[in-house]
Amino acid sequence: MPISFDEKKKQFHIQTAHASYVMDILPGGWLRHLYWGARVERFDGASTIPGMDRSFAANPIRGNRDFSLDTTAQEYPAYGNTDFREPAICALQADGSRITDFRYRSHRITQGKRGLSGLPSIYVGESRAESLAIVLRDEKLALDAVLTYSILEDSDAILRSVRMENHGIAAVRITHAMSACVDLGDVSDWDVLYLPGAHARERIPERRPLGHYRHVVESRRGASSHQEQPFLALLSPGTEEQHGEVYAMSLIYSGSFQAFAEPDQFDITRMAIGLNPFDFSWQIAPGEAFETPEAVLVYSGEGLGAMSRTFHHLFRKHLCRGPWRDRVRPVLANNWEATFFDFDEKKLFSFIDRAKALGIELMVLDDGWFGHRDNDDSSLGDWFVDHRKLPNGICPVADHAKRQGLSFGLWFEPEMISRDSELYQKHPDWALGVPGREASEGRGQLVLDLVREDVQSYVIESVSRILTSAPIRYVKWDMNRHMTEAYSKMLPPTRQQETMHRYILGLYAVLEELCTRFPDVLFESCSGGGGRFDPGMLYYMPQTWTSDDLDAVERLRIQYGTSLLYPASTMGAHVSVNPSNQAGRNVPLATRGLVAMQGAFGYELDITHFTEEECEEVRKQVAMFKKLRPLLQQGELYRILMPEHHGAPSAWMVVSEDRCTAFLTYVQPLARPNPGLRFLHLSGLAPELRYQIDCVIASAKEHFPGVPSAWSEKGPDGRVFGGDELMHAGVTLPILMGDSQSFGWYLHAVGERGEVSWQK
Ligand code: DGJ
Numbered sequence: 001m002p003i004s005f006d007e008k009k010k011q012f013h014i015q016t017a018h019a020s021y022v023m024d025i026l027p028g029g030w031l032r033h034l035y036w037g038a039r040v041e042r043f044d045g046a047s048t049i050p051g052m053d054r055s056f057a058a059n060p061i062r063g064n065r066d067f068s069l070d071t072t073a074q075e076y077p078a079y080g081n082t083d084f085r086e087p088a089i090c091a092l093q094a095d096g097s098r099i100t101d102f103r104y105r106s107h108r109i110t111q112g113k114r115g116l117s118g119l120p121s122i123y124v125g126e127s128r129a130e131s132l133a134i135v136l137r138d139e140k141l142a143l144d145a146v147l148t149y150s151i152l153e154d155s156d157a158i159l160r161s162v163r164m165e166n167h168g169i170a171a172v173r174i175t176h177a178m179s180a181c182v183d184l185g186d187v188s189d190w191d192v193l194y195l196p197g198a199h200a201r202e203r204i205p206e207r208r209p210l211g212h213y214r215h216v217v218e219s220r221r222g223a224s225s226h227q228e229q230p231f232l233a234l235l236s237p238g239t240e241e242q243h244g245e246v247y248a249m250s251l252i253y254s255g256s257f258q259a260f261a262e263p264d265q266f267d268i269t270r271m272a273i274g275l276n277p278f279d280f281s282w283q284i285a286p287g288e289a290f291e292t293p294e295a296v297l298v299y300s301g302e303g304l305g306a307m308s309r310t311f312h313h314l315f316r317k318h319l320c321r322g323p324w325r326d327r328v329r330p331v332l333a334n335n336w337e338a339t340f341f342d343f344d345e346k347k348l349f350s351f352i353d354r355a356k357a358l359g360i361e362l363m364v365l366d367d368g369w370f371g372h373r374d375n376d377d378s379s380l381g382d383w384f385v386d387h388r389k390l391p392n393g394i395c396p397v398a399d400h401a402k403r404q405g406l407s408f409g410l411w412f413e414p415e416m417i418s419r420d421s422e423l424y425q426k427h428p429d430w431a432l433g434v435p436g437r438e439a440s441e442g443r444g445q446l447v448l449d450l451v452r453e454d455v456q457s458y459v460i461e462s463v464s465r466i467l468t469s470a471p472i473r474y475v476k477w478d479m480n481r482h483m484t485e486a487y488s489k490m491l492p493p494t495r496q497q498e499t500m501h502r503y504i505l506g507l508y509a510v511l512e513e514l515c516t517r518f519p520d521v522l523f524e525s526c527s528g529g530g531g532r533f534d535p536g537m538l539y540y541m542p543q544t545w546t547s548d549d550l551d552a553v554e555r556l557r558i559q560y561g562t563s564l565l566y567p568a569s570t571m572g573a574h575v576s577v578n579p580s581n582q583a584g585r586n587v588p589l590a591t592r593g594l595v596a597m598q599g600a601f602g603y604e605l606d607i608t609h610f611t612e613e614e615c616e617e618v619r620k621q622v623a624m625f626k627k628l629r630p631l632l633q634q635g636e637l638y639r640i641l642m643p644e645h646h647g648a649p650s651a652w653m654v655v656s657e658d659r660c661t662a663f664l665t666y667v668q669p670l671a672r673p674n675p676g677l678r679f680l681h682l683s684g685l686a687p688e689l690r691y692q693i694d695c696v697i698a699s700a701k702e703h704f705p706g707v708p709s710a711w712s713e714k715g716p717d718g719r720v721f722g723g724d725e726l727m728h729a730g731v732t733l734p735i736l737m738g739d740s741q742s743f744g745w746y747l748h749a750v751g752e753r754g755e756v757s758w759q760k
Helices: 303-318 345-358 395-403 422-426 453-469 493-517 535-540 552-563 589-596 612-634 723-728
Strands: 003-006 011-015 019-025 031-038 089-092 103-111 129-138 143-152 158-166 172-185 191-194 206-209 215-218 231-235 246-252 257-263 268-275 282-284 289-291 294-300 332-334 362-365 407-412 416-418 445-447 474-477 522-525 543-545 571-576 600-604 636-641 650-655 661-668 690-698 720-722 741-750
Touching (some): 003 129, 011 129, 011 143, 031 172, 089 158, 158 172, 231 303, 246 268, 282 289, 294 303, 303 636, 332 345, 345 362, 362 474, 395 407, 407 453, 453 493, 493 522, 552 571, 552 589, 552 650, 589 612, 589 661, 589 690, 589 741, 612 690, 720 723
Parallel strands (some): 332 600, 522 543, 543 571, 571 600
Antiparallel strands (some): 003 011, 019 031, 089 172, 103 129, 143 158, 158 294, 172 268, 172 282, 215 257, 231 246, 246 294, 661 741
16 A cells, blocks of 8 residues: 555555655654655654754743754644744734644545646546545644645655645634645755746756755746746755656646745755745635645656656646647647748748648747737737738638648737737726736736636637637647736735735636637647746646747757756747847757757748758658657657756657667757767666667768767667667767757667667
């Protein structure tokens, strides 16, 4: 049984295939954390933190100086009753007190896993699950904190959330309610890893020593944001891709969040993730409950690679939903960087014709098709066709795509309103804003108040009307500013700190309804690129536009950081114009293609401007991608060389589940004269299999003469090598001439288990 309770020891033990998580109930009823790490069969407490009289500790049990919550590893620490560290829960009460004291009351272990009301969460799907709910109660308030832990048969992740239930007679106001909190011993000399960024530079990993310092990663922007990612990991010294221990937390949420790691004076490190307590509170009336978002906890004893693969599998199989979960993603062409706002029906028709000739499967019409939107200052909210640009509406364009054998997709930004719009003329009060203060614009627009049910209905109906008006098979759902003046006119003054979270709940309600109405539509979320690339959005939309930076060399680092958590199928990646609009860099088409093939692949440049030669190359690129697509989008990722800094070479592999096929991509941003030799140590292969290596794409026509490389040198068996040799001895890396050069190798097992050759 993966979740057990030892009545004698009062001990809970949660076991996945490779991890154990252990807690017990202390004699006073406090829930103590005992262990999280590599799986153990039983836990008898050899590493328990001893109780002792510590100076300046406060003692909740009168006369017992050896016990303080400040020196106890806890599961859900409260504020004000002897623990001086950051709390997980804090509640403001009618008498002005903020003190709570939660003690064990009951627990239950059940088969399965329930969803959260109104919030995205991991679902069981084809797997099996078990859950533990531990009820902690603050007796004075009759306030319960129900801590839930769930595990799935096919995952090493542990899922945690908390439900606060008010069984008392007075309302309480929650000001902190983290989704998960854990006190870890023996990690204070570890590193902390997080994914900060900015618009067009999202999720660039940073790693630094923990020290005695409270590391906080947070968003206060009403969106998970470009600036931070709802994720935090602790890494044992020297941890890299294949070695070392990792504790990671991610949050299934799209709004303001906080994650922190706080090593204390005795080297116990508190790690937590949840809603951002900054400017947050939530009133729970008697008989009501409040549910936190779900946190995903992953322990890896085999480095960052294994951590990523656990997240990838979980998010791909138990978070993304609908028919698109298991489908490969269509190759798309998006007109944004080709035309921006300047297009008409004729231009779109020729775009579609060219897309068809190239083998592209989906044509996406981006911003600018509605209202009178010739720039980003107007029309958001007016979701009706601009007949100046499309005199016959959307339908003929979508039909033309259909006739050419392509699907058609459309851009929306439904959460926003422009002052220059008919909607704003009718409903100026629908924007978030404080009465008596001018609401600030961002990208010239205001944020709709999705707390309001009338606004939610408007968004649902206006998007539905367009989606039913034409054969639209894909939606890009954009969101291009963060929240300011986060005040909802629907809420009373005492509940204004609920606005940001209620907005996200409103957004989730809208998305749930649209996904139910249009189950076959492929939704891609976007927020000025990857400003809301989070697990919350993936529950509704199985892919996300990774970044507005399309420059292939820049994308190496962005996609590396993103790949720490998110699988290829979720990561929108497009071939850009050359030189790129973002960095003005020249990158060969083959390299632009190979980098975009790391994700949900497409083209975002004026494909009607391709020369004959480029058309030929793109045709081949698309055809090759289609052959590789199931492997690239559903295989397992092994990172080989990390683009730790600008100019660093990057290499990654995707390996099929049966290990019979693999694809390796290598990109060299900067060439060096007379460089040293390197060996690429491949990863994820079956040591006992022999693989043939075929170089199926290469940007550099030449490499340094005289330098052997596995794909060009024929050994006694042709280009066939053992998996063990490729992983341990490695492959001589060809030395490429020129910047931004790359190649892609297809590996297939030969002999008994695999005969999948590239030619087939
Ligand atoms: C921001 C997105 O990230 C872009 O891809 C594009 O859709 C623009 N918005 C359109 O306004």
